[in-house]
Amino acid sequence: MTPRKSIDVVVNPRAGAGRAARLVGDLVRELARHGFDVEVHRTERPGHGGVIVRRLVDEGAKNIAVMGGDGSFHEAVQGLLTADGTLDARDVALALVPAGTGGDLKKTLGVPDDPAEVAKFIAEARPKKMDLGQLDHRTYDGRSSRRLFANIASFGVGGLVDKLVNEGPKWLGGRATFFLGTLRASFAYKNVRVRVTCDDELFFEGPAYAISVANGRYFGGGMQIAPAADPFDGIFDVVALGDMGRVQSTLLATKIYKGAHLTEPLVTHRRAKVVHAVSTGVEDCLLDVDGEAPGKLEATFTVREGAVSVLVRP
Secondary structure (H helix, E strand, C coil): CCCCEEEEEEECCCHHHHHHHHHHHHHHHHHHHCCEEEEEEECCCCCHHHHHHHHHHHCCCCEEEEEECHHHHHHHHHHHECCCCCECCCCCEEEEEECCCCCCHHHHHCCCCCHHHHHHHHHHCEEEEEEEEEEEEECCCCCEEEEEECCEEEEEHHHHHHHHHHHCCCCCCHHHHHHHHHHHHHHHCCCEEEEEEECCEEEEEEEECEEEEECCCCECCCECCCCCCCCCCCCEEEEEECCCCHHHHHHHHHHHHHCCCCCCCCEEEEEECEEEEEECCCCCCEEEECCECCCEEEEEEEEEEEEEEEEECC
16 A cells, blocks of 8 residues: 655635635645645734744655745745744745635646646655745845745835735736736836846846846736746846836736747846845835735845755656
């Protein structure tokens, strides 16, 4: 008889306007059918997912499935940092179970939506070392902070989009919610002056609509901002949308969804392992990190190559 495997499921019951809470029972049944012994851990407050993951890693967990949106996975990944900011993932393997408003990382990793298909995906998957981004930045009150990101960090209009999305209703679904948030932000946002270096070389200086530091390909509910990004290649794809106005940014959005924007005017891109950004104007420049809004520039983004194993199909 094939020995049963164990997996811990960390679920954010509020993700996707309650979708995760409704589907977690289906996921548990399907995982059990594929030979897993399952223990469910429900988050109870913001930041709790990271606390649970840290405890599970310290207790020797081998497989942790994170059920929710991109924000839930981002929160869980923070549990790979110890209290002093050191990365400690040991030999744990993470799995993404999409069930939230933001569902961009699943596209890069090829994870299906249906619980039965996700359970089959996990049963057939193998661990593969994935890069993470390390972000050292300023909080809103100016304190230094460190966090990890799995997908994409950006600065500029994205911070305002996050604020509007997180404050608004989630029942519209991921793509519509983020599109509406982006549209609202485009009317309120004023381009912020920034200076950005990539591997100690000047990459961009001046007013910017948005600059993305990409480990994955998609953000903002399906916008393919970095079509060549690969979270397993040890390097970021950096994409700058320069000093463009409301009409230009709105027209460009349709091309970004298709990943066809990199040759457009006012769009520049390159690859880098370390990105440093400062605001050179009087306005704060807000951060967007895996759909969360943790603070502002000044910030340094560093690739942590092969930082954690994730479960992907062979």
